[in-house]
Amino acid sequence: MTLSYVPDDSLAHRLDPRSKLLVQAGFAAAAYAYTTPRGLGALTLFAVAWLALSGGGPRDLWAYRFALPVLALAPLVAGATLGAPWFRVERAATTGLASYRVLLILVVAAGYVRSTPVRESRAAIQRSVPGKPGQFLGVGVALVFRFLPLLKRDLLTAREAIRARGGDALPVRDRMRLVAVAGINRAFGRADRLGTALNARCFAWNPTLPRLALGPADYPALAVGAGLLAAAVVPLV
Amino acid sequence: MIGVEGVTRRFDGGATGNAGGVVAVDDVTLSIPDGEFLIVAGANGSGKTTLVRTFNGLVTPDSGTVTVNGTPVRDDLVAARSAVGMVFQDPRDQLVAATVGADVAFGPENLGCSHAEIDRRVDDALAAVNMADREDERIASLSGGERERVAIAGALAMEPDHLVLDEPFTGLDEPARRSVLDRLRDLRAAGTSVIVVTHDLRDVLGLADRVVGLSAGRVAVDDAPRGAAAELPGLDVRVPAGFDGRSADAADTSSSP
């Protein structure tokens, strides 16, 4: 299972993507500002509630399994020393808290991912970043979402084409090279044909932007995001 | 009106290809009035795709001029691209979004239409290809025929004055083929010019007003269907048996469900 958008009617699904992005930014800042047992304790409650409000649960964290070993091992590496006392608990504890805060940030991010379709993220980008850079990012992000499954399929069919014509007999090294080269070739062909399609369909810098409007639930969410950011700034001043 | 005057387009042979390259389109002159149903036929590699791609500036001629509604394409690309809708030979090349509705809306959005106008055009275009109420389906899960129809809807939603279809029937099953043919008939009746590129005229010869046959990039035939039918086999193009100006469908098939 990969982490991805899941259609649903949770509170988070009904929020404007911009509110959700602000909440995430506020949360990350707060987690860096309050990397203490008490601070992270409070933030844990928030993170778990946030994920639940987006209809998610522990299974969504499976996507982060590749991050977990690092987060678990880092405190051990930090605590270990080459000589007496061999292990310094306070160093390990500091890194342990730092690891844990990363985990919390990942949990909150999972809430955004499962509650926000591409189309809304794209609209948020195009409405928040002005001018051509916004249009580049918005359309580009939508194209990445579209290309990703096609590209995996291209790599797969490249492998099939080679197999269908007896390529199984070749050494692994040659097969890998053929698949990589054929895959990249197809991908280039795809990009150029897509470029042509964009042109034929009047691809413009100034299209009608997708609809996006703040609803009643967004104002409290924006307030929460702004509050977290403010709380993160307080210790600095 | 689309006007083509003395258009020539060459391609380099590339590093390992033919030394001198190929002349894909060679001094072609044509004029396509509004509301005409034109077939462009010819053997593989005779330059059909290259020629029609000059109509909206996807291919730039080496020499000669193409005008759309009186304006040279090179002077106003936006006008040419919004006036000439194009359905590519492979619909997989044409679809740019992840869902049916988003894909059909793509053209009108780029033209800067209002949201109400975009919604109207998307609804109309999808209805025209029998795909109403399927806006939220993912492109990836559609069958070949449905994908071809979405490609056609995407071109229709731009409400072009001229519609070019590059081999639109390959891969369609019989009901899909019939429904696309019906729609082309309606469009022509409404004053849109329809240009169908094909090497197999069995489906469309009965609908056409005129046939242009290409051979090695040059216009070798330019005639009404009845006259053209006699000359086309010389260009390696197949013509329906016993073609007599009636619907090619009627002449050619027995299996209308």
Added chain:
Amino acid sequence: MIGVEGVTRRFDGGATGNAGGVVAVDDVTLSIPDGEFLIVAGANGSGKTTLVRTFNGLVTPDSGTVTVNGTPVRDDLVAARSAVGMVFQDPRDQLVAATVGADVAFGPENLGCSHAEIDRRVDDALAAVNMADREDERIASLSGGERERVAIAGALAMEPDHLVLDEPFTGLDEPARRSVLDRLRDLRAAGTSVIVVTHDLRDVLGLADRVVGLSAGRVAVDDAPRGAAAELPGLDVRVPAGFDGRSADAADTSSSP
């Protein structure tokens, strides 16, 4: 001999697709003797491509068994792949090299043929698709129909016991189509079984020994051409007008050059 016994293959709907997924091939049993010319027909999405891809193990059945020349495909994939040549539905999925000659030679090279033998096969295969003397052209610069022809040549050059062609005629011009049909006729006469997947039988019905019609993954028709012709329109497949067991070419076209 290709033997198919109780083969079923399901696809998941994917994260946002249809909930239950689709049964693309549903309990199909078939036996294809050597030297038979078999047509597999059916509407878009009826499971044609999925079925023939089980013949050389590109698709693995969820249940049931496919045997090629008596050996189950799953026990000896290499034997199945050298015995069953395949032309994919989209030629772009099939071509692996940069130039025409290199692509056609790819299969024979993998079979370990001598250089002289490879040259002979490449020349023969390219001649069969009217592409002789075009070995050095780059694949990237070919037109649509030329690319389809190279894909067919690549399968011919493997000189397989069984040849599967998935909609091979879309995009071919008339001489190429005729030349490929002639070649298929010769192959059948020499004992190769030829399996053509299509939803448009106008070109091949006159050549066939037998027609299998699929509907929603199941075998709905399995008969000689004359008998099948009556039932196929019910599966949304078009049949040549007045088909009477003579060559479909003779019944359908007037333009034999």
Added chain:
Amino acid sequence: MATSTESVDLVGDEAATNLARAALFAALVGAFAYVTFPNPVSPVSVTLQVLGVFLAGVYLGPVWGAASLVLYLAAGAVGAPVFEGGSAGVGALVGQSAGYLWSYPLAAGAVGAVVHRGAALRDLDTVGLPTLVGAMALGTVIIYALGVAGLAYVLSLGPVEAVTVGAVAFLPAEALKIAAAVGIVRSDAVAAA
């Protein structure tokens, strides 16, 4: 026509194709992120992402190569499953591998700038092997400099600890990826660019 076309500001043919290619390479890096091998000497697993970063720089040049990796980060942040092992979300951009991720656009830009000696693309056949390898070595240095710094900062590790966890363990794998990239670039079959 119902619409006035005067105000339509076309992206232009060249830029549209470049944008499509940038999106394509972003997706390629994403597909390569799925290819993970466990690393016997470190908890951070080896992925092929870096190979994609190199190829983006080589084939797209400094400007569009870097732009491509910016798209990669943006798409991943809003939920495309393009980060290590198919994960996604803003969290990765401030998490333990943030340094690596943020270094990718810079590294692709640097590889492109060295290979093409400036913003304009040159024919890859004229690029010598030392330039190619040197460019990717520079890219590797950038990725590890930022990656290790990020690791040290985010997880409160000392410099030696961070280098141990985040760099030493990977260097042999990077050498293989450079060799693979050279093989692909030198193969005559890739027709584009």
